[in-house]
Amino acid sequence: VQLQASGGGLVQAGGSLRLSCAASGLSIRSYTMSWFRQTPGMEREFVSGIAWSGGIPDYAGSVKGRYIISRDTAKNTVYLQMNSLKPEDTAVYYCGATKGVRSSWSDPQMYYYWGQGTQVTVSS
Numbered sequence: 001v002q003l004q005a006s007g008g009g010l011v012q013a014g015g016s017l018r019l020s021c022a023a024s025g026l027s028i029r030s031y032t033m034s035w036f037r038q039t040p041g042m043e044r045e046f047v048s049g050i051a052w053s054g055g056i057p058d059y060a061g062s063v064k065g066r067y068i069i070s071r072d073t074a075k076n077t078v079y080l081q082m083n084s085l086k087p088e089d090t091a092v093y094y095c096g097a098t099k100g101v102r103s104s105w106s107d108p109q110m111y112y113y114w115g116q117g118t119q120v121t122v123s124s
Contacts, residue, residue, distance in 0.1 A: 001025035001113050005095050008118030011085055015122070019080040021095030021115055028052070028071055031112075032098050033078040034105055035069065037091035037120075044094065046106035048080060058105055063089075085122045092117040 007019040021033065034049035048069040050057045057069045068081040078095060096111035104110045 001097075003095050003097065003113055003115035005093065005115035005118040008093060008120045010121045010123065013085060013087055013122055013124050015085050016081070016083045017085065017120060019082065019093055019095075019118060019120075021078045021080075023076045023078070023097070026097060026113065027073075028076055028078060028097075029073055030099075032100065032102075032105060033071065034096050034098065034111070035078075035080045036094045036096060036108060037089075038094065038117075039091045044108045045091075046108075047093070049102075049105040050078065051102070052099075058102065060106075082120070085120075087122045087124045090120060090122050092119050 002024045004022045032051050035047040036044045037047050038044045048059045050069045066084045071078045094117045095115040097113040098111045100110035
């Protein structure tokens with residue numbers, strides 16, 4: 001199994017980026033796929049998740065209304081559209097795969113697989 005995260009970069013505050021997480025060795029139609037982020041010295045923080053069945057995604061309060069998670073099952077890829085970026089959004093962003101129930105999506109320990117991370121830096 002491999003989750004390949006990409007799309008990070010340097011952007012000015014107020015700008016946008018779209019992250020991609022291409023999955024191989026598993027079907028995103030069988031796993032809840034989520035994005036987390038992490039800054040040095042901090043725990044990995046849940047950002048957004050989308051269930052194996054599609055349906056209503058979940059978002060952290062800090063990104064709700066600015067970020068949109070989506071998926072393309074034909075490409076076996078999950079996306080995170082990030083708009084109105086703020087300096088505090090700066091982090092390494094990871095995608096993960098879990099079979100946990102919705103209430104457990106924010107727990108990193110519930111994830112079976114992780115991507116390698118992609119750096120997002122937002123300048124002020």
